[in-house]
Amino acid sequence: MSKKVFFVISLIFIFCVPMSVVNAGEAVQAVVDKVVAAYGGSKLVNLKTITINSDEFSRWEGQGYYPGTDQPVFHKQILTLNPAELIGKNQVRFTSAGVDYNYGDVVSGDKSTNLSYSYGTYSENDEGGYYGALGPYIRGIDTLLAYELHRRKDTAKLLDPVNYRGQAHHQISFEFPESPPLILSVDERTGLINKMTRIIENTEYNLAYQYDNHVVTDGITYATQYAFINTNQLQTMVIDRSIEVNRAGKQDFAVDKFLVKAAEQMPVSEEPQQTRLADDYYHITVDDRNSSFIDAGDHIISIGSTAGFGDRWNVFKNIVPNKSLKYHVVTHHHSDHLEGIEDAFDAGAILVVPDTVVASVEALFEIKPADGKIMSISEMTRLGPVDIHLFSSNHAEKNAILYAREAKTLFQADHYGGEHIGAPSPASLNTVYLKQTIDALDLDLDYLVGPHSRKVHRWQDFVAAVNAYNNDCPESRAICQ
Ligand SMILES: [Zn+2]
Structure with missing residues (x-):
């Protein structure tokens, strides 16, 4: 390449390429x-x-x-x-x-x-x-x-x-x-x-x-x-x-x-946890998700179908072996409470489902479960040691709750929870509705549990939380005016 040509190319470079960059920068700045x-x-x-x-x-x-x-x-x-x-x-x-x-x-x-x-x-x-x-x-x-x-x-x-x-x-x-x-x-x-x-x-x-x-x-x-x-x-x-x-x-x-x-909450458990609330009642936790298993003598009844139900069933089977899972109770239609249902079905359970939730459950299956594999319920249903009650709240049109009579324990989803250490977990408006439902049914309770907490809530803490519930929006806050 001659020096002259190189000089011309350099000029093109100096005047064209940098100029366009400068122009783009100026255009952005403008x-x-x-x-x-x-x-x-x-x-x-x-x-x-x-x-x-x-x-x-x-x-x-x-x-x-x-x-x-x-x-x-x-x-x-x-x-x-x-x-x-x-x-x-x-x-x-x-x-x-x-x-x-x-x-x-x-x-x-x-x-x-x-x-x-x-x-x-x-x-x-x-x-x-x-x-x-x-x-x-x-x-x-x-x-x-x-x-x-x-x-x-x-x-x-x-x-x-x-x-x-x-x-x-x-x-x-x-x-x-x-x-x-x-x-x-x-x-x-x-x-x-x-x-x-x-x-x-x-x-x-x-x-x-x-x-x-x-x-x-x-x-x-x-x-x-x-x-x-x-x-x-x-x-x-x-x-x-x-x-x-x-x-x-x-x-x-x-x-x-x-x-x-707020009171501190229990850390996520690295290892599976089991809490035995009574001779026949087990609350099982794996990866911060929970199900309850009730020993009905010759078979098992379960409730709580967030994702990973199969893992919790496997943990339970090691504690109480050689009993079949006969019934699995579905609480309500929310997607996070449907993710574990197929595991329960695959384990052989009949799915016990509020009638308003049957369509949501059926939609999970590519092949519709055979007749008798989904038990649609519209009123209180007794399954051996447990009673399944239905109630309406702002959370769902029909919520199933499981009352274990011997264990004096209630399993409910999304109306009361939290894993606060050393203090009652706080109540929401739905907790108030749950308390009214329990009072109307005249249930005798020692404990409440649920799918989102491994904490076992004592009845007196639940009552204290409901009594402390206060949703006033003080005028001192601009957003309340
Ligand atoms: Zn829910």
């Missing part, structure tokens, strides 16, 4: 600047605190279909952030099917504390932190996306422009912690973020976030309407939003004074 300007300029960049009050409808089917659960539920949310220092407090309150949910988080950096206003307690959370616990909420607020885009502008990339709602939009992606990159659609004229998408690789999920009706308060711009669309289905719709800028004080990021530290 879009970031446009967004920052649209959301308040230096006021946004120097934001000390921001409080976002949202009224929204959310749709959640829960763990299985139950009439009413696909109705939109009205939520109130208050999110207070100091974004520069990664400090935040989130509070959520909603009522679904008659149950009041009242909870929150306080986060600082990578630490977070769960707040349970319903239980009156707080507890440290090993996972979470600013982006882990609050990321899903932050992504729903365009102002905070503008802030994060500015913070992480070094990771920003321009994608092909798009037309959205008839207007030309830039598309700019940037890295957001604990999430796939976020892709913002920015109106070329106004600099406002009108849409964000997240693509979760190797899944069918396609998440779209839409921001609408932008207004300005104290120099900061935000959308008063927001919709979250999960794979073409509307999931959350904010119908009203207001913000407060630079007004939060230290107390607004604190754990509320009236909450007390």
